[in-house]
Amino acid sequence: MGTPRSRRSELATPASSERMCAKAPRWGADLVFLDLEDACAPLVKESARSIAVEALTGQDWGSTLRAVRINGLDTVWCHDDIIEVVTGARDALDVIIVPKVRTARDVWWVDVLLTQLEQKLGLARRIALEVLIEDAEGLANALDIARSSTRVEALIFGAGDLSVSLQARVDGNFDPLGRYPGDFWHFARTQVLTAARAAGVAAVDAPFPAYGNPDGYRSAATQAALLGFDGKWAIHPSQVPLANDAFTPTSAEAAAAQDIVERYRRAEADGTGAIGHDGRLVDAAHARLAANVLTRSRTAASGPVAGVAPDA
Known part of the structure; x- marks a missing residue:
C-alpha cells in the first residue's frame, strides 16, 4: 500500500x-x-x-x-x-x-x-x-x-x-x-x-x-x-x-523522529538492538513509533494547502 x-x-x-x-x-x-x-x-x-x-x-x-x-x-x-x-x-x-x-x-x-x-x-x-x-x-x-x-x-x-x-x-x-x-x-x-x-x-x-x-x-x-x-x-x-x-506533526517532531530512525538504523547495521539517546533507551519499538510520525507527516503533506479565512 x-x-x-x-x-x-x-x-x-x-x-x-x-x-x-x-x-x-x-x-x-x-x-x-x-x-x-x-x-x-x-x-x-x-x-x-x-x-x-x-x-x-x-x-x-x-x-x-x-x-x-x-x-x-x-x-x-x-x-x-x-x-x-x-x-x-x-x-x-x-x-x-x-x-x-x-x-x-x-x-x-x-x-x-x-x-x-x-x-x-x-x-x-x-x-x-x-x-x-x-x-x-x-x-x-x-x-x-x-x-x-x-x-x-x-x-x-x-x-x-x-x-x-x-x-x-x-x-x-x-x-x-x-x-x-x-x-x-x-x-x-x-x-x-x-x-x-x-x-x-x-x-x-x-x-x-x-x-x-x-x-x-x-x-x-x-x-x-x-x-x-x-x-x-x-x-x-x-x-x-x-x-x-x-x-499534523510539528517540524520539530518530524525532525526528532527522523533522527531516531537514522540513529537506530546505524546501530542496527552494527549489530546493536538498542541504544541510548538523550538519557533514554531507544529500541525497535521506539524506531517504529518514530516511523509512524514520519508517515503522518508525509500524509499531511499530501493534503490541500490552507484555505482562506472562514466567514464569521
Missing part, C-alpha cells in the same frame, strides 16, 4: 445549500462531504442530490477529497442517493460515507451496488467508502465492519447517534450531563480506533457541535490525535485549521 490519503479534517457541508457547496473547496479541508442525511430536511433530500452533483463536477477541488454522505440504508432515499449521485458525478466523486452501519452486510450491499454502477458507467476509479460507527450494534461489530470491503478506507466515530443508541445522558455537544471520571467516550473511541487499526484503515474522530468554542475543539482534537486517530470531523469551516494543526 502507498501513502494513505490525508484525513486530518473532514468538513460537513449541507448538500441542499448551493451557497455553502460553492464555498466548500476553499477552506483547506482534507475531505469535504456534501451531506444528504442529517443536514437535509426530508422535503429537500431528493432535490439536494442534483446540487451535490453540480458542486462535485462544476468546481476545482484541488487535492481535497470529494465525498457525499448518503441517507441510511433503512430509509427510502438511500438507493437513489447512490444511483443518482454516482451517475451524475462519476469520476468527480472520491468517497461515499455510509451512516449508521450496524453489520458487515450493510457495507456489502453498498459495495455491490457501487460495483454494478462502476461497470455500467465505465468509471476509471473505484469509489471508496467511509463508514460511521454510531450505533450500539455497529460498535459491537466494528472490526467485522472495518474488514467487510476493500473499499473501506476509514471508520468514523459518531458520538451523536451513538448517544441515542446507548441512551446516554449527554448535552448537545455529547458531553455528560453530570460529573464523570475521565473521558466519557474513551471506551467507544478506543473500540473504533482498534478496529480501524486491525483492519488497516484510517480512524476519524467525532464532530464537535460547539463551533463557537475553538479551545474546546482544539482540546478534543488533540486528545484524539494522542490516542492515534488520523483526523476529526469539522461542522464549521473555522474548525478545519484546528484539525489540520492537531493531526
